[in-house]
Amino acid sequence: MSSTQDLTQQIKESSLWVASLQNEVARVVIGQKYLVDGLLVGLLTNGHVLLEGVPGLAKTLTVKTLAGAIQTGFQRIQFTPDLLPADLVGTLIYNPRTGEFTTKRGPLFSNLILADEINRAPAKVQSALLEAMQERQVTLGDQTYKLQDPFLVLATQNPLEQEGTYQLPEAQLDRFLLKLKVGYPSKAEERQILDLMGTSAPKLEVQPVIGPDEILRARALVNSVYVDDRVKDYIVDVVFATREPATYKLQLEGLIRYGASPRATIALTLAAKARAYLAGRGYVTPQDVKSAGPDVLRHRIMISFEAEAEEITSETLIQRIFAGLPVP
Numbered sequence: 001m002s003s004t005q006d007l008t009q010q011i012k013e014s015s016l017w018v019a020s021l022q023n024e025v026a027r028v029v030i031g032q033k034y035l036v037d038g039l040l041v042g043l044l045t046n047g048h049v050l051l052e053g054v055p056g057l058a059k060t061l062t063v064k065t066l067a068g069a070i071q072t073g074f075q076r077i078q079f080t081p082d083l084l085p086a087d088l089v090g091t092l093i094y095n096p097r098t099g100e101f102t103t104k105r106g107p108l109f110s111n112l113i114l115a116d117e118i119n120r121a122p123a124k125v126q127s128a129l130l131e132a133m134q135e136r137q138v139t140l141g142d143q144t145y146k147l148q149d150p151f152l153v154l155a156t157q158n159p160l161e162q163e164g165t166y167q168l169p170e171a172q173l174d175r176f177l178l179k180l181k182v183g184y185p186s187k188a189e190e191r192q193i194l195d196l197m198g199t200s201a202p203k204l205e206v207q208p209v210i211g212p213d214e215i216l217r218a219r220a221l222v223n224s225v226y227v228d229d230r231v232k233d234y235i236v237d238v239v240f241a242t243r244e245p246a247t248y249k250l251q252l253e254g255l256i257r258y259g260a261s262p263r264a265t266i267a268l269t270l271a272a273k274a275r276a277y278l279a280g281r282g283y284v285t286p287q288d289v290k291s292a293g294p295d296v297l298r299h300r301i302m303i304s305f306e307a308e309a310e311e312i313t314s315e316t317l318i319q320r321i322f323a324g325l326p327v328p
Helices: 002-014 016-026 033-045 059-069 085-089 123-135 170-175 187-197 212-223 229-243 262-278 286-297 305-309 314-324
Strands: 048-052 074-078 090-095 100-105 112-116 137-140 143-146 152-157 176-181 256-258
Touching: 002 016, 002 212, 016 033, 016 059, 033 048, 033 059, 033 152, 033 176, 033 212, 033 262, 033 286, 059 074, 059 112, 059 152, 085 090, 085 123, 085 137, 090 137, 123 137, 123 152, 123 170, 170 176, 176 262, 176 286, 212 262, 229 262, 229 286, 229 314, 262 286, 286 314
Parallel strands: 048 152, 048 176, 074 112, 112 152
Antiparallel strands: 090 100, 137 143
């Protein structure tokens, strides 16, 4: 147990930058604590994050501000229906004088990638992005290039009912560690937003707080966060309950078409470890799992037509699963 106490002490000392980073972001982005914490979880676990919400909720601004507070490369790519894979990864340019091809690298060769309105781009672009997200490499011609660390895709999408959007393939959705649902600010926060932004030229300067090396060191600590065997069993039970709810006596027959994949088990463990780190703890509690659960699972559970007809969402099913499972 002493090693867990030592680790907790180490994490408390090492995670001092978290509060500074949150404060720096809060100078520009009012509220949205849930969104900022979710982005930090992605940063600490080397996992991509998908943000969904209606336009105007500061999704892009939050990602841009976070990138400014970290001394690292940042590229914003606006996804459109006419975007080509070469617009992301780059292309080979032929030089007629020398008869050789030279490589022109695309915007994916950076650290933090903001894929804005990701669901507006066609399948070919998504497949090019998929290789970068999963393998952290890019193929140009017959050459494969490793992407630098940290490499993180933070994608935004408007809710899918809107016109001119493509539904993201399930394989790609599964590559996102978290899907964050971004909501409206409170009335008090909206008033603060008005005070800060109610001018045609708001001052939105962000000071760098942390460098990429410190993030990589923090990741090593997140990896060493202790997870008890009973908590591991609980994580596996949660994911299995999305596939075989009847085994756990959950009344969800016919509501789930496909449950979460084994990637969800790994993602839930990593996200719970990152939440423990953000709380300054060297061990994971069941509450960390419960807090991370909806963000990890909401895009990995495919609901049935029956559930859609009854207006039951994956959110509702996740709540029922957590309510019905015994907590260790």
